[in-house]
Amino acid sequence: xxxxxxxxxxxxxxxxxxxxxxxxxxxxxxxxxxxxxxxxxxxxxxxxxxxxxxxxxxxxxxxxxxxxxxxxxxxxxxxxxxxxxxxxxxxxxxxxxxxxxxxxxxxxxxxxxxxxxxxxxxxxxxxxxxxxxxxxxxxxxxxxxxxxxxxxxxxxxxxxxxxxxxxxxxxxxxxxxxxxxxxxxxxxxxxxxxxxxxxxxxxxxxxxxxxxxxxxxxxxxxxxxxxxxxxxxxxxx
Ligand code: DC
Numbered sequence: 585x586x587x588x589x590x591x592x593x594x595x596x597x598x599x600x601x602x603x604x605x606x607x608x609x610x611x612x613x614x615x616x617x618x619x620x621x622x623x624x625x626x627x628x629x630x631x632x633x634x635x636x637x638x639x640x641x642x643x644x645x646x647x648x649x650x651x652x653x654x655x656x657x658x659x660x661x662x663x664x665x666x667x668x669x670x671x672x673x674x675x676x677x678x679x680x681x682x683x684x685x686x687x688x689x690x691x692x693x694x695x696x697x698x699x700x701x702x703x704x705x706x707x708x709x710x711x712x713x714x715x716x717x718x719x720x721x722x723x724x725x726x727x728x729x730x731x732x733x734x735x736x737x738x739x740x741x742x743x744x745x746x747x748x749x750x751x752x753x754x755x756x757x758x759x760x761x762x763x764x765x766x767x768x769x770x771x772x773x774x775x776x777x778x779x780x781x782x783x784x785x786x787x788x789x790x791x792x793x794x795x796x797x798x799x800x801x802x803x804x805x806x807x808x809x810x811x812x813x814x815x816x817x818x819x820x821x
Contacts, residue, residue, distance in 0.1 A: 590711040590811040593719035596733035597768050599740025606715035608799045618706040620716035625677035626653045626668050628685035638688045648698035687767050693776040720782035728811045731802055732781035735790045737764050
């Protein structure tokens with residue numbers, strides 16, 4: 585008998601808080617976590633490392649198919665250490681430059697297809713919480729709960745600004761707003777798997793909500809879907 589492994593997808597643009605929200609929901613449930621953006625970011629870093637142009641789709645596809653990436657998760661729900669070709673790149677992939685490059689490599693259908701199987705492989709017992717742009721529409725269309733987070737560009741840029749400031753990185757707020765708009769446009773207008781809510785997704789406007797309120801709101805959807813004990817918590821058996 586095959587046990588169906590439940591999935592919760594949390595999609596949205598950058599700065600909507602989906603990364604931290606996904607991590608907290610995964611931790612609450614004791615489920616596995618997939619940060620799909622990290623995969624696109626690692627690929628973007630690999631293009632830099634190997635001197636591959638962001639326009640060269642055939643070579644990008646080969647790079648995506650052979651990408652030597654490892655996600656090492658210390659504990660369920662914890663953020664993984666990410667290794668590219670054996671080297672730790674956990675922090676190196678978080679720059680704005682790599683985020684923009686990731687958005688560019690993500691416009692190519694063959695690159696997206698090459699990364700599909702890797703993303704689906706994260707669906708392991710007892711369940712998966714995943715964040716990205718196309719988790720509910722393309723990668724896990726049969727997900728049990730689909731969430732789509734939104735926030736105004738100004739609020740998202742402000743959050744990102746504070747995050748970078750905390751890390752000691754100096755940035756200009758109006759430049760950030762401009763970059764976010766550009767990235768949104770590219771992510772929303774690409775021909776394949778554009779950023780948009782699945783028809784059966786629950787949209788949550790996070791502008792005036794704290795992270796914890798968003799998590800509680802999602803947990804309510806999870807409770808209503810009666811899936812949190814579908815397979816039990818990891819390590820509970
Ligand atoms: O979520 P993030 O900011 O780490 O994602 C970086 C870029 O990667 C994003 O601008 C577009 C691309 N991406 C994608 O195309 N599909 C995903 N599922 C996740 C990210």
